[in-house]
Amino acid sequence: MITIGQLAKYVGVSTKTIRVYHDKGLLPEPDRDASGYRRYGANDAIDLIKIRTLAEAGVPLARIRGLRSATDTEFQQALGEIDDELTARIRGLQATQGRLRQLAAGRLTPLPAEVGAHLERLARWGFTPRWVDLQRDLWVLVFATHPDHAFILFHDQAETTADPALRQLYLDYDHAYDLGPDDPRIDDLARRIADATRERYGRDVLPALDTGSDIPSLIQGTVNASSPAWQRLDTLIRAHLGV
Structure with missing residues (x-):
């Protein structure tokens, strides 16, 4: 027979944890000896190891308490379910660890290959690194959410x-970043973009661009926040298109 402190040291938990398990009804509290100390036996140690193992696997204490009354068959079935749940959590953690390592290495680009190829073409076509980075960030956000x-x-x-x-037109949009919002070149660019948009989608522009999602406004809002000139461009384009 051993004391609560010896039991805690043997199993690898704190005495406070053992008392919590007593209070929660997971581990029966033994009688005290003539000196007033609780004395624990081998079965108590085995039960405590089971409880600790299940708790470390993420099993809620209430579920562990319920397993105390389970038959051997029910207990084995529950262990199988818990094992499956733990395997899924491990895979999720491994995926998270992989993304964390990619982030640390500066290689976190969770985008389809065709988007990555498109971004490389933008750079070759003369778009600024600022524009390419903005596009990458936007597509990461969009593909992650919708x-x-x-x-x-x-x-x-x-x-x-x-x-x-x-x-x-996109290149001109990109290079308008540093223009003042009242620069007349912005008015001309807005008109040309509106004309090209109308030619591409027809006169009823809004239905043609509607995808049933809030992504376009999300993208445009992010772009507008980057530059007063771009915000002015968006306002003028909308005015020309009547949207």
């Missing part, structure tokens, strides 16, 4: 930038 709609929007943008004339 993957289905994201592909619709991405393919539309990829087709647009593949057209030399339309690509030049």
Whole structure:
């Protein structure tokens, strides 16, 4: 027979934890000896090891308490379920660890390969690193939150930038970043973009651009926040299009 302190040291938990298990009804509290000390035996140690193992596996204490009255078959079935749950958690943690290591190495780019290729083309076409980085951040956000709609929007943008004339509008948009919001070149660029948008999608622009999602406004809001000139451009383009 051993004391609560010896039991705690043997199993690898604190005496406070053992008392909590007593209070929660997980581990029966033994009688005290003539000196007033609780004395624990081998069965108590085995029970405590079981409780500790299940608790470390993430099993709630209430569920552990319920397993005390389970039959051998029920207990083995529960252990199998817990093992499956733990395996899934381990896989999730390993995936998180992989992303963390990618982040530490500066290689966190959770984007489809075709988006990565598109970003590389933007750089070759003369877009500024600021624009390419902004596009990457936006597509990471969009694909993470709305993957289905994201592909619709991405393919539309990829087709647009593949057209030399339309690509030049994007380039002009990119290079307007540092212009003052009242610069007359912004008014001219807004008109040209509105004309090209109307030509691409027809006069009823809004339905043509509607994907049933809030992604377009999310993207445009992020772009607008980057530059007063870009915000002014967006306002003028909307005015020209009547949206």
